[in-house]
Amino acid sequence: MNSRLSLALSGGAVALPDGRVVLFRPPADLDLDGLPDGVVAMQGFRPDHDALAARGVDVMAEVGGPADAAVVFVARSKALTRDMIARACAMVPAGNPVVVDGARADGIDSIVRDCRAVFDVGEVFAKAHGKCFSFPSGPAPDGWAAATQRVDGMETRAGVFSADGVDPGSAILARYVTGLSGQVCDLGAGWGYLSRVVLTSDKISRCALVEAEHDALACARGNVTDPRAEFHWADATTWAGGPFDTVVTNPPFHTARKADPSIGRAFIAAAGRLLTPAGRLIMVANRHLPYEAALGETFAETVVVEDTGGYKVIEARRPRRTRGRSR
Numbered sequence: 001m002n003s004r005l006s007l008a009l010s011g012g013a014v015a016l017p018d019g020r021v022v023l024f025r026p027p028a029d030l031d032l033d034g035l036p037d038g039v040v041a042m043q044g045f046r047p048d049h050d051a052l053a054a055r056g057v058d059v060m061a062e063v064g065g066p067a068d069a070a071v072v073f074v075a076r077s078k079a080l081t082r083d084m085i086a087r088a089c090a091m092v093p094a095g096n097p098v099v100v101d102g103a104r105a106d107g108i109d110s111i112v113r114d115c116r117a118v119f120d121v122g123e124v125f126a127k128a129h130g131k132c133f134s135f136p137s138g139p140a141p142d143g144w145a146a147a148t149q150r151v152d153g154m155e156t157r158a159g160v161f162s163a164d165g166v167d168p169g170s171a172i173l174a175r176y177v178t179g180l181s182g183q184v185c186d187l188g189a190g191w192g193y194l195s196r197v198v199l200t201s202d203k204i205s206r207c208a209l210v211e212a213e214h215d216a217l218a219c220a221r222g223n224v225t226d227p228r229a230e231f232h233w234a235d236a237t238t239w240a241g242g243p244f245d246t247v248v249t250n251p252p253f254h255t256a257r258k259a260d261p262s263i264g265r266a267f268i269a270a271a272g273r274l275l276t277p278a279g280r281l282i283m284v285a286n287r288h289l290p291y292e293a294a295l296g297e298t299f300a301e302t303v304v305v306e307d308t309g310g311y312k313v314i315e316a317r318r319p320r321r322t323r324g325r326s327r
Helices: 004-010 046-054 078-091 108-118 168-176 193-198 214-223 261-274 292-298
Strands: 021-024 039-042 069-073 097-103 125-127 130-136 149-151 154-156 182-187 204-211 229-233 244-249 275-286 299-308 311-319
Touching: 004 097, 004 125, 004 130, 021 078, 069 078, 078 097, 078 108, 097 108, 108 130, 154 214, 168 193, 168 275, 168 299, 168 311, 182 193, 182 261, 193 204, 193 214, 204 214, 214 229, 244 261, 261 275, 261 292, 261 311, 292 299, 292 311
Parallel strands: 021 039, 021 069, 069 097, 182 204, 182 244, 204 229, 244 275
Antiparallel strands: 097 130, 125 130, 149 154, 275 311, 299 311
């Protein structure tokens, strides 16, 4: 369990007042000991959101209004971390505490240096390969509050996957998702690039965009305005929609900064559940990722249709059915 913040609170390295305290993107396993009763969590990643809610935390995708204090949990994206600090400073009265907590692997050392340059940073508490510190709220530097970006005419935001441009794997996969027909699911749709390509076909009757990151899905809503599109803020590995004729996906493969092929395997299993008996999966993956066993377990037919630039495009057909499963 992530207990660095609780230890910093119990040891007096940081302090939080009674009242409304907003937690920006807290991890699902956050140790809640020492936090005041008025805690509200802002967590837009659906699996963590749901895990926190199951623990009784008051959690929502977006939080507005003033707060007596805030805790910012460092994100992998430095731009997103700076944006959360700027939002916390705008929400918390001058002089009240803004606490920042994060792991070294996620860049907390850089954030400590940045904050020391502009805020009156107090004691830095180091524990469990990370750090926790606080400073009195004040105006954040210009440029820390992230502005919406435009990439090839499409909206993206700080912290979403491939925020600075179309992912190379998705660009390759796009060549294989034109001309589709029937009902299509874009699993892990991000900010909607692939779905917009899918919907260039007039044979599509429905395209479901399933995305766990709330900010990415908000971008997709603006980028994909076709009335055949529908949007689902959900964990793609457990979502229960369907059935679909085709699933397209460029699945994520990182947990924190480490490659984690289990995520892609979970996407493959989810695709098998979501497809009709004659349905097919079209996916792209980094060449080195070992998905062959999972594909063989889930589908009767699998073929690599392209292997280029470090990526492989895979088409899988005829999902295997487990005993007792029905549509």
